[in-house]
Amino acid sequence: MFDRPSGGDAVVLVSVDFGDSDYDESLHELRHLAGTAGLNISATLEGKRQAPDPKHFIGSGKADELKRLMAVHDSKVAAFNHDLSPSQQRNLEKLLEARVVDRTGLILDIFAQRAQSHEGKLQVELAQLEHLSTRLVRGWTHLERQKGGIGVRGGPGETQLELDRRMLRVRVKQLREKLDKLKQQRGMQRRARKRSNLMTVSLVGYTNAGKSTLFNRLTHSGVYAADQLFATLDTTSRKMHLPEGYPVVLSDTVGFIKHLPTTLIEAFGATLEEAAQADLLLHVVDVASPNRDAQVEQVNIVLNEIGAARVPQILVLNQIDRMAMAPAIDRDEYGNIRTVRVSAKDGTGIEDLRQALLEHQQYLKKLSTEERAYV
CATH class of the missing domain: 3.40.50.11060 (GTPase HflX, N-terminal domain)
Structure with a gap:
């Protein structure tokens, strides 16, 4: 190979x-x-x-x-x-x-370059090995150099291909076990936040829509943000305060793209659960993109695949500075906020977005714990 x-x-x-x-x-x-x-x-x-x-x-x-x-x-x-x-x-x-x-291989290579956290690296390696499993045709000696080592020796008469397949299965099992433990830890953290009645909000959206820039603007953090596809992969969570002083946990998640490899969706399942378990999704859209409608549709397809379709979401129309648009809040016929226009780059409309978060938080506080679980 x-x-x-x-x-x-x-x-x-x-x-x-x-x-x-x-x-x-x-x-x-x-x-x-x-x-x-x-x-x-x-x-x-x-x-x-x-x-x-x-x-x-x-x-x-x-x-x-x-x-x-x-x-x-x-x-x-x-x-x-x-x-x-x-x-x-x-x-x-x-x-x-x-x-x-191919396209999947190229995206996997980018993810391998960008993953920084221990969990992110494990998820990428799992996705790479799942992709590789269908392409084993001869000696894959680089499997022996995978981080952590595999330590499997071939038995009498075992061919190189059989050995490689066995090595791959062992490593995949190890990765799944490690990710399951991290998933359990993440679940315990989420339950602790639920008990403290902290509202959890996840940023989702098409890659390069400006999620990390918006995250930094809202939380005053220094998460890496650049004009690149998949600039950040690892989910980052920060606490932020709304105008009335109520704390909110905001999480930045990996960006989506058309034809996102199934192996990546599966491997990043634990991370993407942050979106599925959130109280609210801020769906960040590059309003300047000529393909924004198709991108919104693609993100919603992936959200449905990971079980996050039921989570309430607000469309955040970002980069209005590129379109000479004014900041605004748009509501549906029931008065619920559906879209907020902002510029994460210069901060225009950010206070409107904070107000939208506050309204949703006040709505959640009126619900019982049981009712909140079904929102």
């Missing part, structure tokens, strides 16, 4: 239009993903097909064209804007004599 791409590598991007309406947006995200991973984009190969080619995904003719293009640009990495089957990836690597990474 070829090594994963590293920072500074020249990459040729490959994207096939199958007639999807979001093709242009998806290709734009691929370029952003490649840049976030530290790759240097040397060229982009595009094409149109009715369906993927079973052997090379893009067809033999396009595969030969890709090989010539990579030779011209002296590139040893091809990044596909699609998920490849294990056999397609192997066939392409054999033909191109280069590294091939």
Whole structure:
């Protein structure tokens, strides 16, 4: 197996239009993903097909064209804007004599670079190994170098592939056990907050919508925030005070993206539970994005997958400074706050958002403990 791409590598991007309406947006995200991973984009190969080619995904003719293009640009990495089957990836690597990474692999690489906490690193490693499990075809000696070591020796007559699969299963089991313990600890912390009647609020939204910038603005924290996809991965919680002095626990969560790998959703289940168990979700939206409606829909799809669809949410329309929009609070026909317009960058509308949080907190205080559990 070829090594994963590293920072500074020249990459040729490959994207096939199958007639999807979001093709242009998806290709734009691929370029952003490649840049976030530290790759240097040397060229982009595009094409149109009715369906993927079973052997090379893009067809033999396009595969030969890709090989010539990579030779011209002296590139040893091809990044596909699609998920490849294990056999397609192997066939392409054999033909191109280069590294091939699909969209899921690229996102996993970024997550591996960005994870900082112990739990985050465990979650990323689990997702990587789950992705790798379908691609074991020969010796994967790098598994022996996984943090913590595996310490498994092959028995008489055991092939390298069988040994590698067994090593992988052992490591996956170890990771799941460690993450289960962390999940239990996180659950105990949540129950303690519930007993103290602290309102819990989670920031959710499409990646690069400005969640971490808003988190810093509300809590006066120094969480890393940058114009990058998945700038922060690890859930961070801080206590903040509302105008009336009532404390609130605010959590910043990992950003979502279209076609977020299932392995990542599963691996980050414990972290994403912060959103599912919250009293309120602040759904941060980049109001300046031409694809904001589709991004809102995608976030809601993932929220439904993790069991957070029932949690009340307020849409926070961020980056109004880029649209020359005035701050405002919009309510539904029942008087409930549905959207708040803010600029996390310059602080415009933040007091309106604090007021929205205060209103929800006052609403929760009127409920009994049993009623609150069903909100």
